[in-house]
Amino acid sequence: MLADPHPDTKPQPPKKNIQTCATDQGSHGLLQVNVVSIINNFPIENATVRIANTSTPDNTIEQVTTNSSGQAQQVTLDAPPLEYSLIPSSDRPYTEYNLEISAPGFKPQTISGTEILPDTTAIQPVALEPEDDPEPLDQTIIIPDHTLYGNYPPKIAEAEVKPVNESGEIVLSRVVVPQTIIVHDGPPTDSSAVNYYVPYRDYIKNVASSEIYATWPQSTITANVLAIMSFTLNRVYTEWYRNQGYDFTITSSTAYDHKWIHGRNIYQSISLIVDEIFDNYLSRPDVKQPILTQYCDGRQVTCPGWMTQWGSCSLGERGYSPIEILRHFYGSTIYINTAEQIAGIPASWPGENLTIGSSGQKVQQLQEQLDTIATVYIAIPHVAPDGFYGPNTAASVREFQSVFGLPQTGVVDFPTWYKISHIYVGVTRIAELM
Amino acid sequence: MSAGKLIDHDLKGVLNLADTVKVILDAGHGGADPGATYFGRQEKIDTLKLALAVGSILSQQGVDVVYTRVNDTYNTPFEKAQMGNHSGADYFISIHRNAMPVPGTASGAETLVYENSGVPALLAQNINSALSAAGFTDLGINERPGLVVLRRTEMPAVLVEAGFIDNEADNRLFDQNFSAIAQAIANGILTTIRQEEQSHPEYYQVQTGVYQNQQAAQQQVNQLISQGFPAFMIYDNGVFKVRVGAFLNMDNAVRMEQELKRFGYNTFLVREKAA
Numbered sequence: 001m002l003a004d005p006h007p008d009t010k011p012q013p014p015k016k017n018i019q020t021c022a023t024d025q026g027s028h029g030l031l032q033v034n035v036v037s038i039i040n041n042f043p044i045e046n047a048t049v050r051i052a053n054t055s056t057p058d059n060t061i062e063q064v065t066t067n068s069s070g071q072a073q074q075v076t077l078d079a080p081p082l083e084y085s086l087i088p089s090s091d092r093p094y095t096e097y098n099l100e101i102s103a104p105g106f107k108p109q110t111i112s113g114t115e116i117l118p119d120t121t122a123i124q125p126v127a128l129e130p131e132d133d134p135e136p137l138d139q140t141i142i143i144p145d146h147t148l149y150g151n152y153p154p155k156i157a158e159a160e161v162k163p164v165n166e167s168g169e170i171v172l173s174r175v176v177v178p179q180t181i182i183v184h185d186g187p188p189t190d191s192s193a194v195n196y197y198v199p200y201r202d203y204i205k206n207v208a209s210s211e212i213y214a215t216w217p218q219s220t221i222t223a224n225v226l227a228i229m230s231f232t233l234n235r236v237y238t239e240w241y242r243n244q245g246y247d248f249t250i251t252s253s254t255a256y257d258h259k260w261i262h263g264r265n266i267y268q269s270i271s272l273i274v275d276e277i278f279d280n281y282l283s284r285p286d287v288k289q290p291i292l293t294q295y296c297d298g299r300q301v302t303c304p305g306w307m308t309q310w311g312s313c314s315l316g317e318r319g320y321s322p323i324e325i326l327r328h329f330y331g332s333t334i335y336i337n338t339a340e341q342i343a344g345i346p347a348s349w350p351g352e353n354l355t356i357g358s359s360g361q362k363v364q365q366l367q368e369q370l371d372t373i374a375t376v377y378i379a380i381p382h383v384a385p386d387g388f389y390g391p392n393t394a395a396s397v398r399e400f401q402s403v404f405g406l407p408q409t410g411v412v413d414f415p416t417w418y419k420i421s422h423i424y425v426g427v428t429r430i431a432e433l434m
Numbered sequence: 435m436s437a438g439k440l441i442d443h444d445l446k447g448v449l450n451l452a453d454t455v456k457v458i459l460d461a462g463h464g465g466a467d468p469g470a471t472y473f474g475r476q477e478k479i480d481t482l483k484l485a486l487a488v489g490s491i492l493s494q495q496g497v498d499v500v501y502t503r504v505n506d507t508y509n510t511p512f513e514k515a516q517m518g519n520h521s522g523a524d525y526f527i528s529i530h531r532n533a534m535p536v537p538g539t540a541s542g543a544e545t546l547v548y549e550n551s552g553v554p555a556l557l558a559q560n561i562n563s564a565l566s567a568a569g570f571t572d573l574g575i576n577e578r579p580g581l582v583v584l585r586r587t588e589m590p591a592v593l594v595e596a597g598f599i600d601n602e603a604d605n606r607l608f609d610q611n612f613s614a615i616a617q618a619i620a621n622g623i624l625t626t627i628r629q630e631e632q633s634h635p636e637y638y639q640v641q642t643g644v645y646q647n648q649q650a651a652q653q654q655v656n657q658l659i660s661q662g663f664p665a666f667m668i669y670d671n672g673v674f675k676v677r678v679g680a681f682l683n684m685d686n687a688v689r690m691e692q693e694l695k696r697f698g699y700n701t702f703l704v705r706e707k708a709a
Contacts, residue, residue, distance in 0.1 A: 174700050285638060285684065285705040335688045335703075338695055351696065 027118030029079040029094075032268075032405075033064070033072040035101060038127035041426040042376050043070025047103035047128070051075060054096040054113060061097075068378050069403045079118035085213040086317075088299045088310055092149055093117060093213060101126050107133075113143035114265045120214045121268035123405070141263035147211050147297070148309065153255040154301040160292045161284075162238040175290060175337070177279050178236050179344025179425075183260050184248035188241065195248050196262060201422065204229055205266040205274050210259040212309055214267030220316030221273050223325040224295075226336065227307055228258055230282035233290035233339070268405060275406070275415035282326065283337035290337075293330060306330075345421040354412040358389040366412055369424040370396050376427045377403060455627050456498040458523035460583060461485035462530035462593075465508025470533035472600040477531045478506065480608065484596060485529045487616035488623075495624055515586035525557065526591035527623060528583045531608075537600035542571030546578040546593040553590040556629065561594055561622030568618040569607050570597055594619060634707050638687035639677040642699040648674050661697060663690075677704070 035047040047066040052059055064072040078095055085093030094115040102108040106128035114124050129139075144150060181203040186193025198206070204225065212224045235241065235250045235257070242249075252260040281290040298308025307329035315325045326334050342348065346369065350362040367385040374380040374396065380403065383396045394410035401408045404419050412420070461482040463469035469477025482503070489499040500521050502514045509517070518526040534540045543565040545558035558575045566572035573595075578584060584591050596615060597604035608615065642658065642665070645651040651667050651674035658665030658678060665678045678694060681687040684703075691701045 283703065285703045288702055333684065335684060337688070338692060340695055340700060 027079045027081055028076050029116040029118050030121040031075045031077055031097070031114065031116060031124060031265075032121055033066070033099065033101070033124045033126060035066050035070045035072070035103065035126045035128060037106070038129050039133065040429065041127075043068065044103045044106065044128060045070065047072075047101055047106070047126075049126075050100040051077070052098045052100075053078075054098050057098045066103075071403070074121070077116045079116045079120075082118045082215060085117055085215045086313065088148075093215075094146065094149075096143075099124060099126075101128065103128055106130055107139055109139050109141070111141045111143065111263060111265075115143065115146060117213060117215050117267070122214075122265045123268055123271060124265040125263075143261055143264045146213075147254060147259045148213065148299075151300075152259065153253070154296060155294055155303070156255050157303075158292060158294065160294065161287050161289065162234065162240065162292070164238075164289070173237075174340040175233060175237060175281065175288070176341040176343050177233070177339045178249070181232065181236075181250060182248040184241075184246070184251045185260075185262060186251065187253045188244070188246060188251055188256060193251075194262075198260075199422065199426075200232075201274055201278050201418075203260065204232065204278065205271050206264060207232075207258040207260050208270045208274065209266040210261050210264060212270075212313075214269045216313050217316030218269070218273065219320060219322045219325060220312045221270055222277065222322040223307070223312050223316070224309065225270070225273055225277065226280060226282055226322060226326065227293040227295055229278065229280065230290045230293045231258065233281045234292040237289045271405065272415070275419060278418070279339045279342055280336050281339060282330070282334050284333045284335070291330075291334065293326075293334075295329075342418070344425065345418070346424065347421070349414055349417050354389055354417075355410070356389055356391065356394050359387055361387065363387050363389045363393070366417070366420065367393060369420050370400060372428060373400065373420065373423050377423075379403060454496065454498045455525075456500065456521065456523040457489075457492055457525045457527065457623060458500045458502065458518045458521050459485045459489050459492075460502040460514050460518070460526065460528040462528055463508075464503050464506055467508050470531060470599050472533070472537060472605075475599060475605065477533070477599050480531050480596075480599065481529045482506070484612075484616055484619070487612070488527075488529070488619045491617060491620035492623060495620075497624070497627070511582035512586060515583050518583075518587045518589065518591070524589055525623065525626070526583070526587045526589055527557075527561075527619070528591070528593040529619070530593060530595050531597060531599040532595040533598060533600045538602070540598055541601045541604050542573040543597055544573035544595045545575050546581060546584065546595065547575060548577065548579050548581070548584040548591065550575050550577050553626070553630065554584075554592055557590055557622065557626045558592045560625045560629075561592065561619055564618035564622040564625075565594075565596065565615065568614045569611055570604070570615075635682060636705050636707055638681045638684050639679055639704050639706060640687060640691045640694055641675055641677050641702040641704050642694060643676040645674045645676070646672075650674075651676050663694065680706075 033049045035044045036042060037044055045066055045068045049064050049072050050060050051062045053061060062075050064075060066072045077097060080091060080093055080095060084091045094117045097114045097116060099111040099114055100108060109126060109128055111124065114122065116122050178200050181198050181200055183196045183198055183203065184193050185196060207228050208225050212221065232250060250257045282293050284291055295307040295309060296303035298310040312325050315328060323336060347365040354363055354366060364385050364387040367383045371383050371385055374382045380399045381396045383393050397412055398408045398410040400420065401416060406416055406419060463478035463481060485501060489501060492499045500523060502509065502517050543562060545562045547554040547558050555575065562572060562575060581593060584593060597608050643654050654676045655665045655667050663678045665676060668675050668677060679687060679690045687703055691703055694701045
C-alpha cells in the first residue's frame with residue numbers, strides 16, 4: 001500500500017447520522033390485496049391479511065380485512081429509493097413482504113416475497129382454496145427475484161418469423177387473442193414442471209411485472225408490453241410448442257420465453273396499460289404472423305437487433321413514444337397491429353364508447369353481464385337489462401370501475417368493456433363451456 | 435368472405451422479409467475455349483478468378499449471387515444468356531479481358547452494352563468509373579449489339595473488359611491490384627442496385643384476399659369499393675389478389691389496414707416495388 005496521501009490530516013470521527021427520521025423521508029409504495037375463491041372466482045369477504053417484512057417475518061406491520069368485493073384496503077409500505085429502479089444498480093429496487101391470508105371456511109395461504117416498488121400500487125391477487133376441497137394445493141407461494149435484479153439465463157436466440165408449416169396454396173388464419181395461455185413452469189423438456197392455465201391478460205400482466213419495473217415511463221412500459229404480447233402471440237399463432245409435441249403454449253423459462261411467476265403480485269401501472277392495448281401486437285410488412293420480438297436486459301446481457309429493457313427505459317425518459325422505442329431497436333418496418341379476433345368473450349367491443357343515451361343490443365349485453373357480476377360483487381348495483389344506457393347503468397358501471405381499479409368515468413370504453421367480459425367469464429366460468 | 439379459395443400469399447413472402455437482389459456473374463470463355471492468350475496466359479483463367487472474387491464481395495453485401503460457371507467448363511454465349519434468363523437474376527455481368535490484333539497496342543478498361551441507355555448504361559458507367567479509379571485507363575462505354583450475352587439476356591446486362599491481356603502494364607495492374615479491381619466492379623454493381631432501389635421506391639398495399647376465381651375476387655373488390663375503399667385486383671403467381679391503396683408511407687397503409695379490419699377483413703400488409 002502507498003503512503004497516506006494526507007499525512008497531516010487527523011482521522012475524522014465517524015459522521016453522525018443526521019437523517020433522524022429516515023422512515024419519514026424514505027419512499028413508499030401501496031399494496032392492494034384482492035382475495036377470491038379458487039373454485040368460482042367469487043370474492044371472499046372478511047379475509048384477514050397479515051403483512052410482514054420478509055426480513056422480519058414475525059413482526060406484523062399491518063393487518064387488514066377484505067370487504068364484500070374481496071378487497072383489502074390499500075396499505076402504505078416502505079420501499080427503496082426510486083432511483084434504484086430507474087438506473088441499473090446493485091441495490092434491490094423493491095422491498096419484499098410476506099403475506100398471510102386466512103378466511104373462515106378456507107385454507108390459509110402464505111405469499112413470500114411480494115415486491116413493493118416506490119410510488120407504485122402493487123396488486124396482489126390471492127386465490128384461496130375451500131377447506132373441504134378434495135384436491136390439495138400448495139399453500140405457500142414464494143416469489144423469486146425480479147429478472148432485472150436476480151440471475152436468470154439469457155434468451156436463446158431464435159428467428160423472429162417462423163416457417164409456416166404448409167406448402168403451396170395456403171389459407172393463413174387470422175391473428176386471435178387467446179382466452180387462456182397454458183404456461184409450462186419450467187424448461188420445455190422438464191416434464192415434472194406444472195402446467196398452469198392462465199387468462200391471457202393476467203399472463204401478460206404477470207410477465208411484464210416480472211420483466212420490467214412498474215416505475216418506468218409509461219411509453220417504456222407500453223413498448224415492453226407490446227413486445228411481450230407479440231412474442232406470446234407468435235407462440236400461439238405458430239403453435240410453436242404443440243408442433244414439437246408439447247401440451248402447453250409457452251414456458252416460464254427466460255432461456256426460451258418470458259419470465260412468468262406463479263402467484264406473484266402485479267402493478268396497477270402495468271395492469272392499466274395491458275387492459276388498454278391487449279389486442280395489439282407487432283407486425284412487419286409481408287408477414288402475417290405476430291413478430292417474435294425478443295429482448296434482453298441490456299446490462300447483464302447485450303443483444304444486437306433486439307430491444308434492451310434498460311435501453312427502452314432511457315429512451316422513454318427522453319420522451320420517445322412506444323413505437324419510436326420499438327423502431328429504435330427492431331427497425332423502421334415494425335408497426336403496431338390489431339388482432340382480428342378476441343377468443344373466449346361473450347360479446348365483442350361495439351367499436352365506440354357506451355354512455356348515457358346509448359341503446360341497443362350491445363348495451364343490453366353489457367347490462368346482462370354487469371347484472372350477473374352484481375350478484376357476486378354485491379357492492380355493484382343491479383341493472384335491468386333493458387338495452388337503454390341510463391343513469392342507473394352509469395352508476396353501476398362507475399362502481400364496477402371503482403372495484404376493478406379503472407378510472408371511474410361511468411362510460412364503457414374498451415378497457416371497461418373487456419374488464420366486464422373478463423370478470424363475467426371468471427364468475428360464470430362460461431369459458432370452460434366454450 | 436365470399437366464395438372462392440382464400441389464399442393470403444405465397445410461402446416465399448413469409449420467409450423473405452425484403453426482396454433480395456440477384457446478380458448473375460459470367461466468367462468469359464472456359465473449357466476448350468481459352469479466350470485470348472498471351473505468352474501462356476489465358477483469358478478464361480483471369481475471368482473466372484475475377485468473377486469469383488466479385489461474387490464473394492457481393493455475397494457479403496447480401497446480394498444473391500449465381501454464376502454461369504465456377505470451374506473450367508464451356509458453354510456457348512447463347513447458353514450463358516439462357517442461364518441468366520432462367521436464374522431470375524436482376525443483373526447480368528459478363529467478365530472478360532481484352533486483346534488487340536497487334537499485342538501491346540492498347541491499354542485500359544471498357545464496358546460493353548447492347549445499347550448505351552437505361553439501366554445497362556448506368557451499370558456500365560458505375561463499373562467503368564470504379565475501374566478507372568482502381569488504375570485502369572477509362573476507355574468508356576461502347577455499344578456492341580452483336581454480342582449474344584448482351585442481346586439475348588432479358589435483364590440489364592453488361593460485359594466488362596478488365597484491361598488487355600496482351601499488355602504487360604495492364605497484366606501487372608490486374609495481378610498486383612487484383613482485390614481493388616474486384617472491389618471496383620462489385621462497387622459499380624452495388625451502387626447501381628442502390629440507385630435503382632431509390633428511383634423505384636417501395637410502396638405499401640393492404641391485401642384483403644387471394645382467389646383462384648376471378649369472379650370471386652371481383653366480388654370482393656366491388657364490395658370494398660361500395661364501402662368506400664380504393665380497392666383493385668391484380669393477377670400474380672396464378673392467383674387474383676385483392677388489394678387496397680398504395681402508400682409510400684407505411685404508417686398510412688397501417689391506418690388503412692386498421693380501418694379494413696374494423697370492417698372484418700382478414701388483412702395483410704404487403705410491400706411492392708413501384709414498376
